Amino acid sequence: MDLFIQLTLTGLTNGAILALAALGFVLIYKSSDVLNFAQGEFLLVGAYVTFAMLAQFGLHWTLGMALTILIAIGLGVLVERLVLRPMIGEPIISVIMVTIGLSSLLKAIVSTIWGNLPKAFPPFIPSQPVQILGATVGADRLWAIVIAMLLLGIFTFFFRRSKEGIAMRAVADDQQAALSMGISVKKIFAWAWSIAAATAAIGGVLVANIVGVSGELANFGVRVFPVVILGGLDSIPGAIIGGVIIGLLESYTGGYIGQGLNQVLPFVVLIIILMIRPYGLFGQEIIERV
Amino acid sequence: MTGADSRPPLTEGIMLTLNNIEVIYNDVILVLKGMSIQVPEGKIVGLLGSNGAGKSTTLKAISGLLKPEDGEVTDGSIEFLGETIHHKDAADIVSRGIFQVMEGRRVFEHLTAEENLIAGGYTRRDSNAHHDIEMVYHYFPRLKERRHQTAGYLSGGEQQMLAIGRALMARPKLMMLDEPSLGLAPLLVMEIFDIVKRINKEHGTTILIVEQNANLTLGVADYAYIMENGRIVLEGYPADLRENADVREFYLGLTEVGQRKSYRDVKHYKRRKRWLS
Numbered sequence: 001m002d003l004f005i006q007l008t009l010t011g012l013t014n015g016a017i018l019a020l021a022a023l024g025f026v027l028i029y030k031s032s033d034v035l036n037f038a039q040g041e042f043l044l045v046g047a048y049v050t051f052a053m054l055a056q057f058g059l060h061w062t063l064g065m066a067l068t069i070l071i072a073i074g075l076g077v078l079v080e081r082l083v084l085r086p087m088i089g090e091p092i093i094s095v096i097m098v099t100i101g102l103s104s105l106l107k108a109i110v111s112t113i114w115g116n117l118p119k120a121f122p123p124f125i126p127s128q129p130v131q132i133l134g135a136t137v138g139a140d141r142l143w144a145i146v147i148a149m150l151l152l153g154i155f156t157f158f159f160r161r162s163k164e165g166i167a168m169r170a171v172a173d174d175q176q177a178a179l180s181m182g183i184s185v186k187k188i189f190a191w192a193w194s195i196a197a198a199t200a201a202i203g204g205v206l207v208a209n210i211v212g213v214s215g216e217l218a219n220f221g222v223r224v225f226p227v228v229i230l231g232g233l234d235s236i237p238g239a240i241i242g243g244v245i246i247g248l249l250e251s252y253t254g255g256y257i258g259q260g261l262n263q264v265l266p267f268v269v270l271i272i273i274l275m276i277r278p279y280g281l282f283g284q285e286i287i288e289r290v
Numbered sequence: 291m292t293g294a295d296s297r298p299p300l301t302e303g304i305m306l307t308l309n310n311i312e313v314i315y316n317d318v319i320l321v322l323k324g325m326s327i328q329v330p331e332g333k334i335v336g337l338l339g340s341n342g343a344g345k346s347t348t349l350k351a352i353s354g355l356l357k358p359e360d361g362e363v364t365d366g367s368i369e370f371l372g373e374t375i376h377h378k379d380a381a382d383i384v385s386r387g388i389f390q391v392m393e394g395r396r397v398f399e400h401l402t403a404e405e406n407l408i409a410g411g412y413t414r415r416d417s418n419a420h421h422d423i424e425m426v427y428h429y430f431p432r433l434k435e436r437r438h439q440t441a442g443y444l445s446g447g448e449q450q451m452l453a454i455g456r457a458l459m460a461r462p463k464l465m466m467l468d469e470p471s472l473g474l475a476p477l478l479v480m481e482i483f484d485i486v487k488r489i490n491k492e493h494g495t496t497i498l499i500v501e502q503n504a505n506l507t508l509g510v511a512d513y514a515y516i517m518e519n520g521r522i523v524l525e526g527y528p529a530d531l532r533e534n535a536d537v538r539e540f541y542l543g544l545t546e547v548g549q550r551k552s553y554r555d556v557k558h559y560k561r562r563k564r565w566l567s
């Protein structure tokens with residue numbers, strides 16, 4: 001029972017952070033049809049920038065985080081402007097290649113600045129062990145769950161209720177019609193990339209806080225693929241639920257069946273889902289009516 | 291270009307003027323070839339023409355929607371309330387008060403009916419949007435019943451209502467409707483035209499309506515233009531146009547003895563050279 005709770009909490013932590021990273025991926029895909037293969041590197045950049053702000057410049061964590069988020073938003077807008085806008089109308093495969101190129105570039109920049117050795121992350125999130133229902137977990141994991149869930153809740157509300165959120169979904173549905181009501185498609189793309197970069201950066205900080213800062217963080221990002229395939233490439237709730245399911249599955253497999261297998265499992269799920277339900281659990285089916 | 295009869299064309303209080311505009315798609319396809327119309331404030335103006343005449347292109351030129359289709363106004367000018375607008379972008383034009391209800395309804399399929407309306411009011415900066423949603427439901431009670439339904443699953447008629455409701459949300463000065471009757475049952479078309487007429491009366495919204503359904507359009511319009519092949523070939527008051535032999539034959543499907551021809555016969559006349567002097 002203790003083990004179960006232990007594994008559940010671990011799974012939820014990973015799942016919530018995965019969901020945060022997947023949210024950005026889905027947003028970009030939904031609004032602009034771009035599969036962003038650099039999403040994992042956004043986590044990496046977020047973690048290293050925060051590391052620099054806190055450990056190298058010695059800023060207070062509030063200021064450091066605020067600056068990280070601003071930098072992430074800037075990065076998102078920049079990538080959209082300089083890298084993707086010129087690609088509008090190009091074949092989908094070219095756009096994918098460009099985001100893969102971007103991911104290598106970001107990785108290279110990070111390792112040039114900070115080197116390849118893993119570093120300890122400045123511990124600004126409390127991490128003392130906490131007893132819950134007989135299991136012992138680090139407080140940082142609980143914080144990660146709370147922060148990720150809170151952000152996911154805020155964004156869900158944003159997409160359902162706010163005018164800008166609804167406009168983003170409108171652009172995802174029909175760009176020209178959205179344009180005809182005065183919604184600036186360019187502005188919406190910029191929003192999508194900023195939100196994606198900012199949420200990924202926060203996700204990166206949450207992971208780094210638990211496992212330390214290293215190039216490995218980008219690999220955490222690779223796991224957004226099984227998550228979004230499971231949840232549906234264009235579904236925001238799908239990203240959240242997909243993240244939690246993959247997080248839990250990994251954790252249970254690792255705990256009950258064996259380490260190692262849990263690394264493979266998400267991709268097994270990915271293949272199964274692609275075979276039986278290619279648009280994911282919550283992905284939009286094409287509405288066809290005459 | 292001549293009026294259908296001796297009455298002077300409607301020229302007082304002009305809100306929108308298209309002055310000899312030329313539109314080219316993909317740098318080579320010339321679609322509008324010196325198109326000129328005037329839309330007076332507070333009136334309903336009809337723009338009739340057969341498939342491919344360039345009606346939708348005309349509306350997109352006005353609303354700034356040509357760019358995503360690689361189209362461009364290459365000559366002439368478009369003036370709205372005294373300002374030249376043909377180089378402005380779509381968002382700017384919407385905020386000046388022009389709203390196009392696109393052909394084929396184009397509702398946001400995965401949004402609910404109400405979310406579609408909220409999207410329609412996107413450019414509004416005041417806080418009366420909620421009040422206006424009720425105003426839309428007042429015109430289209432059926433939308434109120436379906437407010438939380440996914441728009442993609444609404445019927446064609448409900449989607450057309452939603453498309454018009456979305457436009458109402460922006461409180462435009464000029465509402466342009468592109469073939470609102472497309473694919474709808476006759477009774478529903480009448481209902482929608484009635485509501486358009488009410489919107490015009492009750493809000494004073496100027497309306498430019500593009501249609502192939504000449505009979506209905508001439509029924510609601512204060513003035514109408516007929517276009518062929520990228521330019522206007524005839525204009526006039528509806529009563530006068532109804533008397534015009536060519537209009538009767540090609541658009542209203544009436545022969546000189548007043549009998550209704552079958553649609554098949556009407557469609558047979560592909561070229562209407564008589565108008566192209």
Ligand SMILES: Nc1ncnc2c1ncn2[C@@H]1O[C@H](COP(=O)(O)OP(=O)(O)OP(=O)(O)O)[C@@H](O)[C@H]1O
Nearest residue numbers: 315319321339340341342343344345346347348359
């Ligand atoms: N994006 C485009 N690129 C190239 N040509 C186009 C484009 N859109 C329209 N055209 C051409 O311009 C001409 C006029 O098209 P338009 O859609 O304006 O006609 P319409 O009068 O609205 O016709 P319909 O009644 O069928 O809607 C057609 O010959 C069409 O093929």
Ligand SMILES: [Mg+2]
Nearest residue numbers: 345346347393
């Ligand atoms: Mg058309």
